[in-house]
Amino acid sequence: MTETLRLEATINGRPRSVPIAPHHTLLEVLRDDLGLTGSKECCLVGECGACTVLLNGRSVDSCLVLGIEADGGEVITVEGLTRDGRLSRLQEAFLEYGAAQCGYCIPGQLVAAQALLASNPHPTRPEVEEGLAGNLCRCAGYEQIIEAVLAAAEGDAVEGEVAAASGRGATRSEPEAGKQLDVAATPDATVAPQ
């Protein structure tokens, strides 16, 4: 009989308690045990960043972390980046700048960018490039991704767009519901394998 451990952690702001296999990675726990398939499986050796999550505020490759290492900790996945059911400023910027192509790398890019902006709210372009250096994009959408992060860091432009979308301004229409899903859920929903 396979031994199980119990993982107790705060996942996307919610206390969770779940039995896990001792050898399962945090990525496996998130995807298979908790159904949080936003974090992507790709290289599984820490090279692509598709599986990036925040563990106790630090971005980590969840394919390289044992699930039980998150015990007692706090994990934020791409699903946890929304605020009150709305896309975050950063997610809005990714939409605005067309940063998602196939979308597979985007959850990891968003989480890595979130970590970068948390530690450095106004990064320079080289700092964004360095901050996202561990996240590969096979569609080579780096320029749009960097532009989106810089725009989110500037804040006003994207905040203004968000305000407009919510009816507090009048400069751009709100992204369609299906388009909003492109950032956080398209890799699961329509394009990428789960």
Ligand code: FES
């Ligand atoms: S899947 Fe974890 S770094 Fe590539």
Ligand code: FES
């Ligand atoms: S958008 Fe396709 S891998 Fe980055």
